[in-house]
Amino acid sequence: MTWLDADDSSTPFDAALGLRPELRDLYAAFYGKLWDEELLPADLLELCRLRVAQLHDCESELAVRHAEAGVSDERVAALADWPESGLFSESERAALALAEKMPWRHHDLTDEEYADLRGRFGEAGAVALTIGIALFDANCRLRLAFGAEPVPVEAAMPASGGGPIY
Amino acid sequence: MSTKPRVSSAIAGQEPSFGTALAHQPGLAGAFGTLYGTFWSEGALDHRTKEVTRMRNARVTDCGY
Numbered sequence: 001m002t003w004l005d006a007d008d009s010s011t012p013f014d015a016a017l018g019l020r021p022e023l024r025d026l027y028a029a030f031y032g033k034l035w036d037e038e039l040l041p042a043d044l045l046e047l048c049r050l051r052v053a054q055l056h057d058c059e060s061e062l063a064v065r066h067a068e069a070g071v072s073d074e075r076v077a078a079l080a081d082w083p084e085s086g087l088f089s090e091s092e093r094a095a096l097a098l099a100e101k102m103p104w105r106h107h108d109l110t111d112e113e114y115a116d117l118r119g120r121f122g123e124a125g126a127v128a129l130t131i132g133i134a135l136f137d138a139n140c141r142l143r144l145a146f147g148a149e150p151v152p153v154e155a156a157m158p159a160s161g162g163g164p165i166y
Numbered sequence: 167m168s169t170k171p172r173v174s175s176a177i178a179g180q181e182p183s184f185g186t187a188l189a190h191q192p193g194l195a196g197a198f199g200t201l202y203g204t205f206w207s208e209g210a211l212d213h214r215t216k217e218v219t220r221m222r223n224a225r226v227t228d229c230g231y
Contacts, residue, residue, distance in 0.1 A: 123174060
């Protein structure tokens with residue numbers, strides 16, 4: 001449920017977006033492309049999605065888990081303190097550094113950090129990751145603005161061809 | 167804030183910009199363009215409201231681009 005008068009048959013977030021169905025469908029297609037074109041490893045995206053949600057304290061986004069992404073509960077539990085954890089690879093740490101700064105400290109991102117991303121993921125990969133983190137950030141801002149209540153769900157992987165936005 | 171582009175242009179002959187950076191991922195760029203274009207061309211809000219909020223968002227995020 002949100003504070004909007006939306007259809008309750010879907011998830012609160014999806015129902016709120018569904019008040020503008022054309023934009024909802026295009027947003028879902030955009031979000032789904034990030035995941036289903038295998039531009040980046042799904043577990044890397046899932047780690048960044050959850051870290052961004054933690055930074056926003058967005059319970060609605062944190063309630064969604066993509067089990068198929070293959071991120072263990074142990075790694076999720078370590079995510080809030082990832083700089084001190086040994087459970088994340090160097091590439092994952094580089095991606096999480098971007099996720100750490102884009103929501104609230106985007107001006108603190110350095111040229112050196114972005115060059116490191118390009119070196120690890122390639123230029124196209126770095127662009128995909130940056131777009132992905134921007135989308136995770138947008139998801140949280142939308143959910144918080146809508147007042148979307150958290151609904152724990154083991155969600156299917158996002159797909160550009162259709163399906164709900166959890 | 168960086169004063170030089172961090173991503174090269176993916177479009178031959180064009181200087182690096184937001185659009186040419188997104189072009190490194192044409193599928194994502196196309197999906198974004200369709201969503202953003204639809205937002206601007208249709209919908210429940212008038213253009214003035216959309217532009218005012220776009221400009222205010224850029225000011226709040228200190229985005230000179």
